[in-house]
Amino acid sequence: xxxxxxxxxxxxxxxxxxxxxxxxxxxxxxxxxxxxxxxxxxxxxxxxxxxxxxxxxxxxxxxxxxxxxxxxxxxxxxxxxxxxxxxxxxxxxxxxxxxxxxxxxxxxxxxxxxxxxxxxxxxxxxxxxxxxxxxxxxxxxxxxxxxxxxxxxxxxxxxxxxxxxxxxxxxxxxxxxxxxxxxxxxxxxxxxxxxxxxxxxxxxxxxxxxxxxxxxxxxxxxxxxxxxxxxxxxxxxxxxxxxxxxxxxxxxxxxxxxxxxxxxxxxxxxxxxxxxxxxxxxxxxxxxxxxxxxxxxxxxxxxxxxxxxxxxxxxxxxxxxxxxxxxxxx
Numbered sequence: 001x002x003x004x005x006x007x008x009x010x011x012x013x014x015x016x017x018x019x020x021x022x023x024x025x026x027x028x029x030x031x032x033x034x035x036x037x038x039x040x041x042x043x044x045x046x047x048x049x050x051x052x053x054x055x056x057x058x059x060x061x062x063x064x065x066x067x068x069x070x071x072x073x074x075x076x077x078x079x080x081x082x083x084x085x086x087x088x089x090x091x092x093x094x095x096x097x098x099x100x101x102x103x104x105x106x107x108x109x110x111x112x113x114x115x116x117x118x119x120x121x122x123x124x125x126x127x128x129x130x131x132x133x134x135x136x137x138x139x140x141x142x143x144x145x146x147x148x149x150x151x152x153x154x155x156x157x158x159x160x161x162x163x164x165x166x167x168x169x170x171x172x173x174x175x176x177x178x179x180x181x182x183x184x185x186x187x188x189x190x191x192x193x194x195x196x197x198x199x200x201x202x203x204x205x206x207x208x209x210x211x212x213x214x215x216x217x218x219x220x221x222x223x224x225x226x227x228x229x230x231x232x233x234x235x236x237x238x239x240x241x242x243x244x245x246x247x248x249x250x251x252x253x254x255x256x257x258x259x260x261x262x263x264x265x266x267x268x269x270x271x272x273x274x275x276x277x278x279x280x281x282x283x284x285x286x287x288x289x290x291x292x293x294x295x296x297x298x299x300x301x302x303x304x305x306x307x308x309x310x311x312x313x314x315x316x317x318x319x320x321x322x323x324x325x326x327x328x329x330x
Contacts, residue, residue, distance in 0.1 A: 002086055004110040006096040007119030010280070011158035016117065017064070017095050024062045024091075033061040038270045039068025044077040051090060061090040067098055068106075075106045086113055097280065121156045131161065135196070138169045142196040149201050164205050168196050171204055213248045214285050217256075220330060221292035228327050242319035246312065246326070250305045252289075255282065257298045260290040301330045 003020075005013050024034060035050055042065070050063060068074055078085065085092055094114070100107055110116055122130050128147060135142055142150070154160050172194050219228035235245055255278065262272050273283055290298070308326045311317045317325075 001088065001091050002110065002114035003091065003093045004096075004114045004116035005094065005119070006100050006116070008099070009119040009121050009156075009158060010097050011162065013095070013097070013117075013119040016119070017093075020093070021062070021064075028059045028062075033059045035061060035063045036274070037063070037065050039065045039074060040070045042068065042071060042074055044074045047074070047078075051085070051088060051092070062093065063090060064093045064095055066095045068094060069096055069098060069100055069104065075104075079105055079109065082109055082113075122158070123156060127151060127156055130158070131165070134162070134165050135169070138165070140169050140172060140194050140196060143198060146196055146198045146201045149198060150205060153201070153205050167204055168200055172196050172200055213245070213252060214289075216249070217252050217289055220327070221289050225327055229324065232323055232327060236320060236323075242323050243312065245323060246305070246309055246319065249326070250302075250309060252286070253298065253302050253305060255286045256290045256293065257295075257302050259283070259286050260293065260295050260298050263287075263290060264295055304330055 005016055007013055021034065028034075037047060037050075047063070047065070051061070068078075094110060102108075102111075128151070131147060131150065132142065150161075150164070154164060216228050216231045219225070219231060232245060236242060255276075258276065259272060262275065267275070269287055272287065273280060276283055278286075293301075305326065308317075308322045312319050312322045
């Protein structure tokens with residue numbers, strides 16, 4: 001059997017992939033026959049040996065091939081034995097995050113013979129319905145005007161939407177403590193659902209700022225403090241909150257520290273990609289940036305950010321001044 005998941009909406013396709021993996025693990029609890037290959041680097045012989053080798057405990061294998069459309073040699077060899085693979089007792093799952101050429105021979109065969117599902121970017125009412133459904137999962141509603149502004153701020157990037165929804169929910173919805181003092185799902189002491197309003201969105205959600213923060217981190221990584229300060233002040237001139245900028249810089253350096261630690265422990269990029277639950281774009285950018293710092297430098301910077309953040313929150317320094325000092329000292 002062959003399954004084909006593709007399309008530009010990688011948030012929903014990744015969710016579908018994870019659901020299929022979890023279902024497979026639930027049915028076949030050994031977990032020894034789940035195989036994951038990065039198609040860009042995959043040698044066809046490696047895949048063929050895997051598909052031909054006998055599975056442990058007589059289970060069906062689930063073999064996931066990620067982004068093989070970038071691997072011309074693999075595609076050519078796979079197509080030669082396409083019918084044999086199609087009739088395999090094992091499950092071969094093509095998961096494509098990159099843009100796919102619909103004229104490609106492999107694409108045509110997969111669309112015709114495999115069980116395929118395309119994940120298009122959500123727009124209009126479909127996007128609104130998705131956001132409302134995600135919020136309902138937390139027991140929260142949203143005002144129509146607030147929803148319109150949220151979509152204008154974010155577009156149809158569901159990865160960012162997911163993060164912003166969690167932020168809005170944690171701000172608007174009261175939580176109760178579960179067993180062991182850990183937070184469970186959002187629970188309410190009243191019958192009416194909480195509602196996110198326009199002011200909530202304007203306070204907490206900043207339009208498409210994260211990509212620009214990467215530019216600031218790039219400048220810091222290249223030891224170009226003048227450019228980093230210039231980028232920060234452009235945000236401030238546009239009215240972006242200095243507290244939010246500190247938060248985003250803190251978030252990114254935390255990612256760099258985590259990734260650098262994994263690199264130091266000889267973890268490959270593909271292993272890091274699977275271990276860290278972040279958008280692949282963030283991991284890719286962070287992986288490059290982490291190589292520009294030593295682990296000692298990142299620890300020192302992260303500690304400095306913590307100190308600046310604490311000074312701002314305790315009123316010892318103004319946020320704008322704190323940002324200038326932070327950039328100057330890291």
